[in-house]
Amino acid sequence: DIVMTQSPDSLAVSLGERATINCKSSQSLLYSSNNKNCLAWYQQKPGQPPKLLIFWASTRESGVPDRFSGSGSGADFTLTISSLQAEDVAVYYCQQYCTPSLAFGQGTKVEI
């Protein structure tokens, strides 16, 4: 099974500054049929279900602010919040969907 590992576990960023979250998979997430990476990112705030931010590693979900961006390929991926806003305080998760045995990273808590 594919194992997803995020780093760091938590980070504190000043308002308006950049936040960078890393996600590493135990094997390549390159999907051969379309040459895209089968990785999604979610944001979860306390007491709420997860919210989809990004899929195919870098495609932003409709309605997600453009300060959120995803990058990376193969087994190494990054979620970047270019200018942190107060409402971005949350836990962020990556998820692989290359195989039916889905897997999430352990989460990264972003604080001000």
Place this chain on the structure above:
Amino acid sequence: EVQLLESGGGLVQPGGSLRLTCAASGFIFSDYVMTWVRQAPGKGLEWVSTITGSGDSTYYGDSVKGRFTISRDNARNTVYLQMNTLRAEDTAVYYCAKPPYTFYWWFDSWGQGTPVTVSS
């Protein structure tokens, strides 16, 4: 509008059983896989189980394999999670989730979750 409503959670003793239900609306239910994801108190998301649209194929996480069974009733737009031989470590909020497309399993629709507590 897609709606997913979980129910059936509660307090159960170790070794006991519980059946969770997710009632879906707002989309052609039989066209989509459905997935259960759980979150233990203060912990991260853990994939539990997925069932294909027809119900022909099911998939389970290692921690629940052999104890949990996912099923669906496409006539009732409902997916179930039968949980047997429950353990304290199964204590979590259980979410059902739906992908935006049939063939790619990221999730843009989630229920609010139903809490399960396994304790004596």
